[in-house]
Amino acid sequence: MRTSMLATVCAVGLTLAGNALAESALKVLGQDYNFPNKIDGLPTKLSDFQGLQINSFTTSDDVRISYWEAGEGEPLVFVPGWSANGAEYINVMYLLSRVYHVYVMDPRNQGLSQRVEHGGRISRFSMDLKELSDHLKLEKANYAGWSMGASVLWGYIDLFGTSRIDKAVFIDEPVSIYSHVDWSEQERLDAGGTTTSPERMVDGFTGGKPLNALVTDLVPWERAPLMDSPYYENSASFAQHFIQNDPKAVGRVLFNHIVNDWRDVIQHKIDVPVAIFSGEYSNNLPSQRWIHKTVPQSQLFVYSKAEQGDHFLMFKNPVKFTGDLRGFLDQ
Template identity: 70%
Template structure:
């Protein structure tokens, strides 16, 4: 999940998209360079240093223009962002991985530079969008990595299409079922990662600013986001805020469906490829990630310490460690 409304862009008019692929250098699409606020060894100081970053697009079978960020060559790795997130936030992750892989980040419908539409706001449609991206790129085999709601999109993909064509998968800190059923034991709640018994109040709080408390949703991601304790995270957030604006109503359409899905059957029965699961001791999702790692055959859990930024935003707060660990998993 994300906790900010991101800054504005007018450079991309995807409502006029055609069915043909459209690829442009990121600097050309964005219309200007960007200087990152913190200089960090091994990461770009300005966007122009990321010379092969592109922002591309295609059109789905229901007529929606979707953008995807792309860089590098080699074996393809597709990232699916979490709720309200976008490819701009992956700039450090892409920069670190693109010398080794063809790295692709999909902007889900109603997010990032993808088109805003009043339909298709269900995880299963997001999963179909992912399938259409894979087909559009002509990929026979791919590694998939989903953060937060992006992991749910992969679970929906596997539920619909199986694992054929998936070489390996990565899930980062996504509860198995955000909605906590009132007849669950505490152990069942922890294993599923349930944090709310009122999807309506959770959605209202996250999209309309209505009051939230720990009985409505997990507040720790908000607290960890506000720490501003990672220069790399501040860089990627500043970049996203400079160029992208979310529409709260548009991103809110998928949230109820996202909250009420229960993926325990997919986790337990449908995943038969090697899996990496990322979480940490500063995430209340960690018990559910341990459960998933225990029931998925050939799964590896990467649990980051507090000092390693082991919270919901670990891949953005600690991109060097995350990409090192992900590469180790992908190359194993």
């Protein structure tokens, strides 16, 4: 669920959503960027990431969708979560682009994609993903969805099946954020339900209204601002410098996202190898164990607290994440 809350929790910088994008990232963003931490094996500045591009296409309902692209080889498509964007994937992309042709989609109303009032539903986001795949002419690819991005991927599978998916990756997303009042506690844990009030949850996420543990899972909000990893500090500062979210725009999909229940898709429609990532800091872990138990061809990766096993694990520990992901994809 929740996803780059960092983009909502923290202040952010420059809006580029109106530009036409079909250039190198350096040219699109208009300036170089020096990362705050020098880390061996990763770029010290944006211009060190040669070959990184930011491109775009127009959907069937006339929305410009941006996507980040780098590398060559087998295609690997990332779908960010709620309020998230491709800039946050800078380290992940750099590490994986040595082996794969990596794409990161900026969902509508997020990142560098167009802000619009229509299409605020997971089904439309899933259609956007399908149309991105069509635009890229991907007959077969690996897909990885983080947080709400996993829901977008489940919606894609529900609508279009798995014929164009080689392997799928789901990163720390509850199966149903909305907790039905007639569920047992075990059903709630299996689904990952954290709220019985979608309206209050939306108000808290987009309007700054008070949040408590009865409204939503507070752990991601507590973990998001912690710059407890130099990798995370680099990617977060880069995203904050260049991306500005509009709370009203990102909020348009949130209610629909909260009330979707994906148990039937996971139980009946996933027939490709799956990797699931979660961690000891995450209250989503029981639901990730349920997905692992339910999907026959699945592997579960649980990161310890020492391994930065929270909702932002792939940004806080990108070296381990990309290594584990490569191991799964290369099997």
